Amino acid sequence: MSVELEQEPAVARLLRELPEAAAGPYDFGEFQRRARSRPAGAARMANARALVATAVIAVAVCATATRLGPIGRPLLPHPATAAAQPGEAAVSGNDEAYGERWLSSLPREPALVHVGTRSAVETLEDDIAQVDDLVSAARAGSTPAMGVEPLLAERAQLVNSLVQVRYAESLADVAR
């Protein structure tokens, strides 16, 4: 047995020996006071449903406005539609105006966004663990329909992805 496996029961024992949290809960009077200031479960659910319904309606209105353009204002002529109209000068003018507006809507400076890698790393590690389980099962013969080679190829691909994320992480650290 490896040293690591021998240490796991020791960690479990220490965890069970931990006392209850030093800061205990508040008393029953405080619980009742807080309960009165909060809506009951059914009311909370009703509030949540109303909130979700409002959000859905708001998203639908925004989507419609985006699709059709702002209400009360003429639609901005797109070069593709403007090209169908008569008059070359009008087309080039509209095209230019459209391009100017589009350019002015862009940010002046490019934005650099740092995205955390924790979620990606954990997901990849979980996927590798899952493939490892399948490889073990395939080698033990409990899943005869599944070959080991495709699983190993998938595992190699996942490990490669993990290496790439780690490499990107180290590059980002150096760049900071």
Next chain:
Amino acid sequence: MTRLFEIAVPEDLRVRACAGEEGARQAIYAAVAPATFSLIRRIVGHTSAAEDVFQDTMMILFERLPEFRREAPLGAWLRQIAVSRCLMYLRSPWRRVRLRLEANDTEAGLASMPVTAALPPELIDVERALAALAPTARAVLWMYEVEGYSHAEIAAAFGRSVSFSKSQLARAHLKVRTWLEPQGSRPTCLLS
């Protein structure tokens, strides 16, 4: 220490509490509140968030008390509610935003951990190791090692695979062992 799932309350007390008798409710609260809060505090990590989850859990307990079927001790039933509320909290987008803000702020986690100066040094190390773990890994470690959940039960609670539970547990063990090993580079923190 009495674990939450071991706590039982007399049936007549439960019936009186269901009937709205305040004294009975108070007695049930006194019996289960410390262990419930302790469990939630261990999984959630922050005291203020733990109080919110605890309040929700206890309100649900009293709302659903008439539905309790006595197939297990009341504490075991309450534990299911508490764990479910904790995992809902861990999955919530608000908490994820907060986690991102605190992603590299190890001191924030260490500062909010429930350490008392009376603890033996090795337990203080375990407290610090727990506080330094990612919330999901801490929840899996606590549920498996202390609460006695199986990998299949943890996977079902998180809505993930058994491999997820195993890998989270292995990762948590690795980090805790790293904390327990004597190292000069380990973060230090003064006891209040």
